[in-house]
Structures are given as C-alpha cells and as structure tokens.
Amino acid sequence: MSQLNQVLLLLLLRFVFITSTKTYNITSCVPNTSCQCYLTQYSLALSNCSHKLFDLPLFASQNANNVTRIVAQNAFTQWPSHICEYSNIQILDLSGSYLDSESVDFSCLTQIIQLNLSNTHLTKLPRFQNKYLQMLDLSNNNIKSIDGNDFQPLTSLLSLFLQDNPIQSIDHFDSLLQMQYIQSINLISSYENVVLKQMLTVQQWIQLVNQWKNSTKSFRIRMKNIPFQSIIPNPSQFRMISLESMTTIMKMFVNSTFITVLNTPYCNCNHLREYQRFITYVIYSKKYTSSLFQFTKCLMPDGTTHARLFDRFTYIDLQCPKFGKISFFPLMSSSSSTLTHSFISFFLFCLFLLY
Numbered sequence: 001m002s003q004l005n006q007v008l009l010l011l012l013l014r015f016v017f018i019t020s021t022k023t024y025n026i027t028s029c030v031p032n033t034s035c036q037c038y039l040t041q042y043s044l045a046l047s048n049c050s051h052k053l054f055d056l057p058l059f060a061s062q063n064a065n066n067v068t069r070i071v072a073q074n075a076f077t078q079w080p081s082h083i084c085e086y087s088n089i090q091i092l093d094l095s096g097s098y099l100d101s102e103s104v105d106f107s108c109l110t111q112i113i114q115l116n117l118s119n120t121h122l123t124k125l126p127r128f129q130n131k132y133l134q135m136l137d138l139s140n141n142n143i144k145s146i147d148g149n150d151f152q153p154l155t156s157l158l159s160l161f162l163q164d165n166p167i168q169s170i171d172h173f174d175s176l177l178q179m180q181y182i183q184s185i186n187l188i189s190s191y192e193n194v195v196l197k198q199m200l201t202v203q204q205w206i207q208l209v210n211q212w213k214n215s216t217k218s219f220r221i222r223m224k225n226i227p228f229q230s231i232i233p234n235p236s237q238f239r240m241i242s243l244e245s246m247t248t249i250m251k252m253f254v255n256s257t258f259i260t261v262l263n264t265p266y267c268n269c270n271h272l273r274e275y276q277r278f279i280t281y282v283i284y285s286k287k288y289t290s291s292l293f294q295f296t297k298c299l300m301p302d303g304t305t306h307a308r309l310f311d312r313f314t315y316i317d318l319q320c321p322k323f324g325k326i327s328f329f330p331l332m333s334s335s336s337s338t339l340t341h342s343f344i345s346f347f348l349f350c351l352f353l354l355y
Contacts, residue, residue, distance in 0.1 A: 030057055035075070042068050044086075049075035051098060056082040068111075072097070084108035095119050095137070101126065117141075118161070128153045139186070140164040146187070148175030159184040163222070166191040170226070174200050177208055177219075184220040192262055194225050202240045205233055209245040212252055220291075221256040227265055228258040228296045228309070235271045247281040250292075254282050257291040260306070267298035267307060269320035279310045 029037035033052040038045040039059060044067050046053070053075045058064060064085045074096035083089075089109050093116040104126040106112065114135040117126075122141040133154050143165040149172045151157065158181055167189035173196060176185060200208075223231075232249055233241055279287055287293060287310075297306040300318065307314040 041066060044070045044072075046070075046072040046075050051075065051077055053080070054078055056080040056086070058082060058085060070094075079103040079105070087111075090114070092116070106130065125150050131155050134158045134181075137161040138165070142166060144168050144191075146170045148172035151176060151179065155180065157182055161186045163188040164190050167194055169195045169197055171197040173198065173231075174204050174208070178211065180211075182219070183217060186222045187226075188222050188224045188259070192225060194223075196226050196230055199230065199234065202233065202237050205237075205241060205249070206245065209241075209248045213248055215252075218252050218255050221253065221258075223257070224259045225262045226258065227260045227263055228253070228256075228292070229265045229275075229298070231258070235268075235274065238274055243281070246278050250278050250282050254286055254290045254292050257295045259295055260297055264297055264299040264306060267300055267309075267314060267318050269315070269318060272298070272309070272315050272318065272320060276310055276312060276315060 029035055029046075030049075030053060033049060035049040035052065036047050037057060038047070039062060041062075044056075046057075049072065051074060053072075054077060056070070056072070065088050067086045068088055069091040070086060070089055071091075071093040073093060076094060076097035076099070079099050080094075083092075083106065087108055088111050090111055091114045092106070092109065092112060093114075095116045095118045097120050099117065099120040099122060101122045101124045104117070104122070106115070107127070107129050109130065110132070112130050112133055115130075115133060116137040118137045119140040122138065122143060124143060125138070125146070128151060131153065134156050135158060136154070139161045140163070143162065144167060146162065146167055146169070148170070151160065152175055157179055160176075160182065161184075163186040167187065168191050170187065176182065232253070233246070238246075279293065282290070293308065293310050296309045298309045298314065299305070300307050300314075307317065
C-alpha cells in the first residue's frame with residue numbers, strides 16, 4: 001500500500017470514529033452557569049463548573065442508560081440525585097466536589113467499576129454494596145476512622161486509596177487482608193499518631209496463609225507511623241507459626257512500604273535475627289531492592305537512629321551476640337520444634353556412646 005493510500009485510510013477511519021461516537025460539545029449546558037458538557041454516545045464530561053451544580057443534567061437527545069462514563073470534577077455542591085438515571089455507569093469521577101457523607105448513595109450503580117470521590121470533603125466512609133467495583137479513591141478527605149469490615153461487600157476490589165485523610169484509627173485491618181483480589185492499599189494518614197486497634201491472632205494469620213499459599217500476588221500496602229512489626233505476628237507468636245507460613249507472609253508484604261517517623265520499635269537482638277531469617281526465604285532478586293527491606297526500620301539504642309530491620313549490618317551495629325539465646329535453626333511450629341530437639345538430643349547421645 002502506498003503512503004498516500006495509508007494516509008487516506010487513516011483519515012477515513014478517523015472520520016468513521018468521530019461520526020460513530022456522535023460527539024456533542026454543548027457550551028453552557030446548564031442555564032446560568034459556565035459549565036460545558038461534552039457528550040458522546042457512551043460518556044459525559046462536565047468542565048468549568050466551579051462548584052455551581054446541584055445535580056447532573058439530563059438530555060432529551062440522549063438515553064442516560066447508554067452512558068457508562070461520567071467525569072465531573074469540581075462540579076457539585078451536593079450529591080447528585082440524578083445519578084441513578086445513569087444506572088449503567090462503570091466509571092464515575094466526582095473528585096473535587098462538595099459532598100455530604102450522609103447523602104452519598106451509589107447503591108443504584110450496580111455496574112460501577114471505578115469510583116473517584118477524592119477531595120470531596122467526606123468525613124466518613126460511604127456504604128458499599130457494589131460487587132463489581134475494582135478501584136476506589138477516597139483520598140484527601142476528612143475521614144478519621146477506618147473499619148476494614150466496611151469494605152467486605154466490595155468482593156472485586158483491586159485498589160483502595162485512602163491517603164491524605166486524617167486517619168486516627170484503623171479497626172479490623174485483617175478484613176482488608178482477607179479481600180480476595182485486593183492488590184494495592186494506600187493508608188498513609190495526614191495524622192501523625194495512627195492507632196491499629198486490633199492485632200491479628202495466630203489463628204487469623206493461619207487462616208490468611210491458607211488463603212494466600214497458592215497465590216502469586218503480593219500486596220502493595222503503604223502506611224505511615226504504623227510499624228510493620230505491629231502488623232505481622234509478634235515475637236511471642238513466632239514459635240506458634242511455621243517457617244513456611246512466615247515465608248508466605250513475607251512474600252505477600254515484600255512490595256509494601258511502612259514508614260515510621262513516630263512509633264518506631266527499638267531494635268532488639270532477641271527478635272532481630274528472627275525477622276532477618278524470615279526475609280532470607282524471599283526471592284533473592286527482590287529481597288534487597290524491595291520496599292519492605294528499604295523502609296522497614298527499628299530504632300537504635302541512641303533513640304534517634306533508624307536502622308533497617310532486615311539489614312544484617314543492623315544486627316552487627318547493635319553488637320548482638322553471634323551465639324547464645326538467638327536460635328540459628330529454621331523457625332518451626334511447636335510440634336516440629338519439639339521433634340527436632342528430640343532428634344538432636346538422641347543424635348548427641350549416640351555420639352556420646354560411640355565415644
């Protein structure tokens with residue numbers, strides 16, 4: 001095909017695309033406002049509204065049920081009641097509007113996949129019943145408390161953005177970890193002292209590991225001033241969870257970031273080597289470049305130096321003993337540990353008899 005024919009073909013395809021989408025550019029589509037509406041067969045975009053709208057416009061020339069995408073940033077002063085007229089919306093962006101948490105209701109939007117309500121002055125989480133929702137952005141609002149149970153109805157959720165809210169407490173964090181498809185969670189709060197209300201029990205960790213063990217995914221969780229040491233099993237639980245389970249947990253969090261300016265736990269020789277042993281079972285190429293390795297810290301005895309929790313030089317700088325109370329055997333469950341110690345004792349006894 002000659003170059004001229006290629007150009008003509010491209011022009012023809014462009015013409016077909018433009019005519020098939022039936023694009024309209026309706027200036028001042030809402031009376032007495034400067035709003036501009038860009039309407040196609042399947043989408044509606046509102047611009048230059050400057051918080052002048054009380055509701056979504058409806059068009060006689062357009063079947064609202066055909067619209068699957070609405071973008072209306074900085075447009076509304078309240079939750080638009082006409083939203084249910086566009087019942088087949090899959091993508092909705094109302095970011096920058098002024099919304100009242102009590103009035104937000106998108107239960108009628110049963111097909112929605114992506115929802116952006118960032119910077120909309122929400123003070124609490126809306127109610128969720130949308131089983132197809134995959135991306136939810138609630139960042140930069142005024143939400144102060146998070147309950148993981150509130151997200152359980154979102155069975156298809158992949159990404160959750162809650163950063164830059166003044167989050168003070170997080171309840172039922174395990175419910176977020178239990179979500180089958182979740183991959184990315186951003187919980188970096190603008191509030192300095194965030195409280196994780198509940199630590200996961202050993203039984204909850206075992207249930208999670210059983211859910212994760214055949215999975216190839218890993219989380220991308222971002223948190224601030226909640227240390228990783230308070231997320232994973234604590235040192236008193238180490239002997240109750242098998243090495244295989246701890247390895248699974250580490251692999252799931254290897255791409256996560258836990259930044260601690262405040263609330264950083266002190267480096268402890270009795271625990272440090274155990275933490276470092278866990279991460280040795282993560283794929284070598286990912287281990288030292290991972291977010292988990294780079295950002296997870298403990299506080300040195302001087303009270304000011306933040307050292308990498310999983311870095312062997314932290315163990316050396318802390319002048320921890322090479323032998324003694326710190327075990328160099330792989331971490332095992334209680335039953336496995338008892339069996340191993342019995343075998344070692346028997347082996348040493350046999351050597352004594354031979355000698």
